[in-house]
Amino acid sequence: MSATRKPGRPVDPDLHERRRKQILDVAASLFAENGYANADTQKLADELGISKGTVFRYFPTKRELFAATIERALEQLQHDVDAAVDLVDDPLAKIFAAITAYLRYFDRRPEVVELMILERAEFKDRKSSYFDRHDKCDEKDERWRLIMATLVADGRFRAVPAERARSVLGDLLYGTIFSNHMSGRPRSLEEQAEGLFDIIFNGLLTEAERARRADVDQPE
Amino acid sequence: MSATRKPGRPVDPDLHERRRKQILDVAASLFAENGYANADTQKLADELGISKGTVFRYFPTKRELFAATIERALEQLQHDVDAAVDLVDDPLAKIFAAITAYLRYFDRRPEVVELMILERAEFKDRKSSYFDRHDKCDEKDERWRLIMATLVADGRFRAVPAERARSVLGDLLYGTIFSNHMSGRPRSLEEQAEGLFDIIFNGLLTEAERARRADVDQPE
Amino acid sequence: MSATRKPGRPVDPDLHERRRKQILDVAASLFAENGYANADTQKLADELGISKGTVFRYFPTKRELFAATIERALEQLQHDVDAAVDLVDDPLAKIFAAITAYLRYFDRRPEVVELMILERAEFKDRKSSYFDRHDKCDEKDERWRLIMATLVADGRFRAVPAERARSVLGDLLYGTIFSNHMSGRPRSLEEQAEGLFDIIFNGLLTEAERARRADVDQPE
Amino acid sequence: MSATRKPGRPVDPDLHERRRKQILDVAASLFAENGYANADTQKLADELGISKGTVFRYFPTKRELFAATIERALEQLQHDVDAAVDLVDDPLAKIFAAITAYLRYFDRRPEVVELMILERAEFKDRKSSYFDRHDKCDEKDERWRLIMATLVADGRFRAVPAERARSVLGDLLYGTIFSNHMSGRPRSLEEQAEGLFDIIFNGLLTEAERARRADVDQPE
DNA sequence: CATGAATGAGTATTCATTCAT
DNA sequence: TATGAATGAATACTCATTCAT
Numbered sequence: 077m078s079a080t081r082k083p084g085r086p087v088d089p090d091l092h093e094r095r096r097k098q099i100l101d102v103a104a105s106l107f108a109e110n111g112y113a114n115a116d117t118q119k120l121a122d123e124l125g126i127s128k129g130t131v132f133r134y135f136p137t138k139r140e141l142f143a144a145t146i147e148r149a150l151e152q153l154q155h156d157v158d159a160a161v162d163l164v165d166d167p168l169a170k171i172f173a174a175i176t177a178y179l180r181y182f183d184r185r186p187e188v189v190e191l192m193i194l195e196r197a198e199f200k201d202r203k204s205s206y207f208d209r210h211d212k213c214d215e216k217d218e219r220w221r222l223i224m225a226t227l228v229a230d231g232r233f234r235a236v237p238a239e240r241a242r243s244v245l246g247d248l249l250y251g252t253i254f255s256n257h258m259s260g261r262p263r264s265l266e267e268q269a270e271g272l273f274d275i276i277f278n279g280l281l282t283e284a285e286r287a288r289r290a291d292v293d294q295p296e
Numbered sequence: 297m298s299a300t301r302k303p304g305r306p307v308d309p310d311l312h313e314r315r316r317k318q319i320l321d322v323a324a325s326l327f328a329e330n331g332y333a334n335a336d337t338q339k340l341a342d343e344l345g346i347s348k349g350t351v352f353r354y355f356p357t358k359r360e361l362f363a364a365t366i367e368r369a370l371e372q373l374q375h376d377v378d379a380a381v382d383l384v385d386d387p388l389a390k391i392f393a394a395i396t397a398y399l400r401y402f403d404r405r406p407e408v409v410e411l412m413i414l415e416r417a418e419f420k421d422r423k424s425s426y427f428d429r430h431d432k433c434d435e436k437d438e439r440w441r442l443i444m445a446t447l448v449a450d451g452r453f454r455a456v457p458a459e460r461a462r463s464v465l466g467d468l469l470y471g472t473i474f475s476n477h478m479s480g481r482p483r484s485l486e487e488q489a490e491g492l493f494d495i496i497f498n499g500l501l502t503e504a505e506r507a508r509r510a511d512v513d514q515p516e
Numbered sequence: 517m518s519a520t521r522k523p524g525r526p527v528d529p530d531l532h533e534r535r536r537k538q539i540l541d542v543a544a545s546l547f548a549e550n551g552y553a554n555a556d557t558q559k560l561a562d563e564l565g566i567s568k569g570t571v572f573r574y575f576p577t578k579r580e581l582f583a584a585t586i587e588r589a590l591e592q593l594q595h596d597v598d599a600a601v602d603l604v605d606d607p608l609a610k611i612f613a614a615i616t617a618y619l620r621y622f623d624r625r626p627e628v629v630e631l632m633i634l635e636r637a638e639f640k641d642r643k644s645s646y647f648d649r650h651d652k653c654d655e656k657d658e659r660w661r662l663i664m665a666t667l668v669a670d671g672r673f674r675a676v677p678a679e680r681a682r683s684v685l686g687d688l689l690y691g692t693i694f695s696n697h698m699s700g701r702p703r704s705l706e707e708q709a710e711g712l713f714d715i716i717f718n719g720l721l722t723e724a725e726r727a728r729r730a731d732v733d734q735p736e
Numbered sequence: 737m738s739a740t741r742k743p744g745r746p747v748d749p750d751l752h753e754r755r756r757k758q759i760l761d762v763a764a765s766l767f768a769e770n771g772y773a774n775a776d777t778q779k780l781a782d783e784l785g786i787s788k789g790t791v792f793r794y795f796p797t798k799r800e801l802f803a804a805t806i807e808r809a810l811e812q813l814q815h816d817v818d819a820a821v822d823l824v825d826d827p828l829a830k831i832f833a834a835i836t837a838y839l840r841y842f843d844r845r846p847e848v849v850e851l852m853i854l855e856r857a858e859f860k861d862r863k864s865s866y867f868d869r870h871d872k873c874d875e876k877d878e879r880w881r882l883i884m885a886t887l888v889a890d891g892r893f894r895a896v897p898a899e900r901a902r903s904v905l906g907d908l909l910y911g912t913i914f915s916n917h918m919s920g921r922p923r924s925l926e927e928q929a930e931g932l933f934d935i936i937f938n939g940l941l942t943e944a945e946r947a948r949r950a951d952v953d954q955p956e
Numbered sequence: 957c958a959t960g961a962a963t964g965a966g967t968a969t970t971c972a973t974t975c976a977t
Numbered sequence: 978t979a980t981g982a983a984t985g986a987a988t989a990c991t992c993a994t995t996c997a998t
Contacts, residue, residue, distance in 0.1 A: 132993085137993080198417070234502050236494065240491040243488075248468040254474060255470050259430075259431075260423060277500050279495070281452065282454050336968095346984090349969090349983065350982080352968085557971075568980085568981070569975090569980055572972085637771055640771065646918075647921075674940060676934065688904070691912065694907075695906065699870075715939070720936055722891055723943065724891055776987090959997100960998100962995085963995080964992100967988100973985105976982090977979100
């Protein structure tokens with residue numbers, strides 16, 4: 077017995093955290109597969125090989141369990157996107173990287189879309205944690221503004237308001253993951269990203285048409 | 297005795313359809329407000345001033361009631377968009393009109409977004425009627441291809457594949473209505489439409505950047 | 517138009533009775549097939565091609581409808597047995613005839629057994645109309661006593677108390693029809709009657725054993 | 737810390753079986769008194785002093801509860817009859833004993849007749865467990881054949897086919913218990929057994945009549 | 957700490973019966 | 978008199994949560 081070993085059952089300070097994550101991982105599939113109401117706590121406990129009582133020791137209500145589940149998933153999403161963005165320096169490349177990481181995340185974990193749907197369906201009173209997460213994060217906001225400003229200053233982006241660009245891009249991505257998930261249509265990640273970039277970056281109009289429209293809109 | 301008079305209580309031929317619609321309208325709000333599981337049939341009947349039994353005479357199960365509710369909403373959406381498109385002739389104006397009508401519909405009836413979420417959350421086994429509706433409609437598909445082809449032929453649209461344009465546009469709209477609904481951020485319909493058109497039509501890049509990228513991508 | 521024909525819609529005095537019987541006939545199968553609770557009044561009306569309201573004009577409650585249904589069936593049974601008994605003169609032949617008619621009736625209308633079961637299962641508070649019918653009929657009772665007395669007086673039947681004979685015979689027949697119906701075993705009417713007569717008339721014991729037992733029972 | 741002590745609430749291994757039986761006993765009276773459909777699960781729980789949920793933990797559906805109830809009753813009947821038969825050696829005495837035990841069982845537990853009726857009334861699709869039980873039991877069948885064969889070989893029973901004897905006896909007993917229960921006529925167990933034995937063993941006919949009939953049937 | 961037996965609130969659905977026409 | 982639309986009482990079953998051990 078080592079000199080530092082205390083008598084009695086050793087306390088494993090990580091046990092709690094490890095088990096917590098185990099529970100959340102299984103809960104994510106369970107919720108995604110069965111919906112919130114049909115996700116049976118008993119089944120969760122069974123799949124984990126622990127008792128229902130123990131699950132409730134970690135998460136005092138089913139609702140909090142669900143909240144933690146989605147929270148964890150969105151943290152992972154955030155992490156993936158941040159990591160991808162940090163790998164490159166060029167502002168445009170950062171946008172590329174962020175979008176690709178975002179799409180890739182939901183491509184690999186489609187059940188997270190399901191969780192986002194469930195959250196809204198079951199807990200309308202609470203704000204969606206997805207949007208909540210975005211709104212609260214002023215730091216990210218600032219970063220985005222900087223990237224946009226740089227791209228505009230460098231003459232690479234048209235002078236589109238940062239907020240407008242973010243909102244259209246955000247909605248497009250949001251719609252894309254939902255649509256991928258719910259239409260059942262299988263779409264390759266790469267093709268999809270390419271199509272998306274093509275339109276968002278280049279627009280649909282030809283230069284000729286754009287010029288014509290500019291004349292009409294601002295005649296002077 | 298009138299020749300046409302049958303014995304018994306005379307049937308009011310419109311009664312059925314009228315009541316059916318009344319029920320669906322109230323059901324739409326009820327489902328949207330409370331979610332599927334928490335929408336109490338008794339409350340529905342009470343709000344309608346009829347008995348629960350009558351509700352079940354019209355819709356044999358709660359699920360069928362829900363299905364009819366969303367079906368009706370999507371029919372109305374379809375109708376609004378079609379009507380808007382038919383009002384103008386220019387292909388580009390048709391696209392404008394469709395997008396605007398779509399956004400306007402969900403702006404006026406935000407609870408329909410809720411219904412779409414609920415449908416997915418509760419009935420994962422069935423295909424979402426929203427996408428089902430799109431998939432089945434070959435005629436609409438053909439119309440869209442024609443509009444795109446015309447615009448490209450006229451030199452107004454870049455030679456973007458019709459399918460790609462539709463999918464990006466569709467995802468963007470889909471994401472927009474969800475995002476509007478779920479973020480809680482109030483956004484003016486007009487501003488939003490303007491921002492959306494600006495980016496989708498003109499793209500984010502400047503012409504200079506576009507030229508530069510074209511050089512890099514296809515050096516020759 | 518005949519001289520006796522009154523103006524206006526002629527009253528058909530039999531219509532009521534005819535329709536009543538139609539209803540009862542259909543009701544008998546319906547009850548037998550579905551059980552009392554699962555027999556749907558609406559289905560009854562549909563099968564009859566009339567409206568539910570009309571059924572309730574003839575029988576003010578479902579319960580009374582059921583009672584009338586079984587009453588009619590038992591009247592028919594009574595009629596069949598009486599007719600068979602009246603065809604022959606010899607007292608023993610009358611017993612034969614009655615038993616055979618009884619078995620034949622239930623062989624042809626097995627659903628009546630079902631009705632008898634249902635009556636007991638659903639209306640325990642009421643006395644079974646089958647037994648009620650027997651108890652009330654003093655005339656039949658008298659007739660049976662006379663037949664037994666004659667057979668005993670003629671030295672054809674042992675001096676078995678009439679009541680005992682009737683009760684054992686009655687129970688045996690009752691058990692036979694139930695058993696036929698519920699065991700699902702197909703048994704030919706003739707074989708069954710033959711076996712039944714053999715044992716009831718001749719007994720199981722040999723004469724030798726009977727003599728031996730008589731010695732033991734009444735030693736003196 | 738004891739070596740065998742597992743964490744958590746210790747399981748009482750008999751608790752389950754004990755409670756199961758308690759539930760079945762109360763359920764038997766409840767079903768018999770109220771019929772299947774009118775037997776309220778809540779009332780059952782109340783009478784047991786437990787919650788409805790607990791009842792459903794033991795029997796997942798009302799139907800399975802009912803099936804278990806009748807199963808238990810018929811097992812007890814089987815047990816009583818077998819025990820009575822095993823007490824005596826003489827084959828004829830075994831028959832006596834079996835019949836008496838059978839009648840005594842239903843005399844003491846008349847509600848079991850009610851259950852048998854209910855089973856048929858409510859679950860026509862399933863075979864009655866009463867007959868099912870008989871059909872499946874080849875061993876009993878063999879035993880009965882042996883007893884009959886012995887009695888015939890010993891010259892105590894006429895050469896009646898075993899199957900015929902069993903079927904008539906079975907039907908008679910079946911009819912007797914039903915008739916007892918449903919006629920409402922109170923009949924003493926002893927008198928009834930005596931009358932039944934008298935007729936089944938000795939038959940109704942006198943020897944003279946029997947001889948006469950034998951002449952007629954087989955003239956030679 | 958872990959267990960799992962017990963709880964009990966919550967709800968869709970059926971169908972005999974009524975009654976306006 | 979016949980019709981059939983409307984009624985509403987009545988009830989099995991689930992599952993998150995508790996708590997004795």
